[in-house]
Amino acid sequence: MTEPLLEVENVDITYRMDSEDVHAVTNASFEIGANEYFGLVGESGCGKSTLAKSVIKGLDSNGEVSAGTIRYKGREIQDLSEKEYNKEIRWKEISVIPQAAMNSLNPLAKLSDQAIEIANVHTDWSAEKSVDRLKELFDIVGLPESRVTDYPHQFSGGMKQRAIIAMSLLLNPSLIIADEPTTALDVIMQDQFLKHIDGLRDERDLALLLITHDIAVVFETCDSMAVMHGGQIAEKGTTKEIFSTPRHPYTILLQQSFPDARHPDRELEVIEGSPPALREEVDYCTFASRCPWAEQECQESLPPIESMNGNDSHAVSCFRSDEMESLASEHLNTIGRPQANAIENEGYEDDD
């Protein structure tokens, strides 16, 4: 593999509190390659936004990257000052589609003026060039070019979203980070948004970090993914690997807690318990208190992240990952996933 675009390596993130600190992320590592669409999933509070914010210098003032490195195109960025980051990386290299995306546009300024403003801060482009660029991008996301001079409120919700995608592409970044971009949208708008995001793959060299609690969205849109639990990366791999051969207990149970419109009658698994409060240094598996297969060891030390079957892409952070296939066989069987050999067979079709 060529050099990854973004490398997050053994990162810890801590929020300083008056009483006890919150160890929101522990020993997180993942990589995103150029042009790769990467999904980060996990339940509420598991640290997804915290991890994403650490990449874009957006952590709350009481939060800090307390260990590890974050490299973008080979360069360490976790210690950049905000000023350096703004100057060299924001918009140009990494841009963000924020959580409440629909409200992220300035309601008082024309979109063209917002584009001029952004370009003005980060580049030496002329106003004309900025607007031309926005027009091109409007075309790509399926908005009429003539509407670049509209105010955001003149757009419907779906159009606003596309305008935000266009804006995020303005300075031709190599990576877009989208934190729950579709959570507030209805299914049809979500589907349109994903259709446009998916369409961009053919248009340009772009990588995506897509953060969501919706594993289905990641399975449909992304090449690779990581599953987080309690501030730890439980498992990562290609979406097909995670789907077909999940080996972390959380991933296995998570998949079964998912409604699948194709099987409305399937009983949903509820993952009992809740993740630990993370008030002390985390030196244990944060899933241990909820895990049906936990052993003494799981409470006592941090499980290392190990690759599966000598496979580079697929890695699991669980002491018992080698045994999971048989330990969790009951759970694995009911999902009706294709057998491992189906992965190689590209012609696989769901014949449900």
Add this chain to the structure above:
Amino acid sequence: MTTNNETEPILELRNVEKHFEQSTNIAETLRQTFFGEGAQEPVRAVDGVNLELAENQVHGIIGESGCGKSTLLLTLMGEHEPTGGEILYNGQPISEFDKADWKALRRKIQVIFQDPFNTMNPHFTVRETLKEPFKIHGIETDEEELLDMLETVRLTPAEEYIDRRESQLSGGEKQRVSIARALILEPDVVLADEPVSMLDVSTQASILKLLSELTEEYDVAMFYVSHDLSTVSYVCDEVNVMYLGRIVESAPTRKILSDPKHPYTQALINAIPVPDPFHDRSWTELDGTPGDPQNLPSGCRFKDRCPERMDVCDQQPAFEVHDEETTHQVACHLYDEQPVGDSPIGVNKTGVSES
């Protein structure tokens, strides 16, 4: 108020309308100001809705953004006065309620609001947020009760959460606080506006289960509003699909999922992401903009986006029972019994002409 009688629905909507005279849409207002356009048509956010909710029943109201779901709920809880039709609570028209009736009603009907980011007062701790309903209704409470409620919505250990403020909670944690707040007075009816849309799915599953257990346990009836058909089977007995202010399809949950009739319902189901990277679902073909409730087309309101559109769709389709056995109702000309030309039956199949 009269007491509830077994057969009577606890909440009944008869042809309820909520039209807004003045648009709050800034674009519209600007257009009026700058281009001197005349008076606007009213925004017909809710336009003739009939529903019945019996004790212990959970009805889903499903539809895309802007179709009028929240407006309908706000009308039910008395925030908006209906501009037409009648709402009955335990058989009593609420238009005849006096002040005391309203106060009692506001305790008996509780709402779980859509947006957890704006539900909680940022200056309040979780404790203060949960105490507020007691204060409003002048009821005593103790710490124990608050902690129990937090445990019920799985904010555990409750002691960890009770002193936190909004900024110290993740999105999903906030949503659970607003669910706790709505349930803490043990209401008769819960109006849940997208109660789980911000939660991750494993938490979703447990909250849905919890909501459905609570409706059983405390005889709580619920209107469950969502844009997402994939969660309804876990809570709802019946599903009503809403499009531009009207119910276009209604059936028992399983029936609607396995056999959707209305092209819009079909699109809603097709747009649900499938949790399987091997499955090749095609992206939605529906055009993004739902119609504008201020400029409603005549006839079927879905016609401009409908892949099945026919000439007859310029007339309003009647909302009819499609399947006697399951009370599956649908408003779509595809299900007119005879191919419609100028035949009198065809004309009969259409409802009253659009006003």
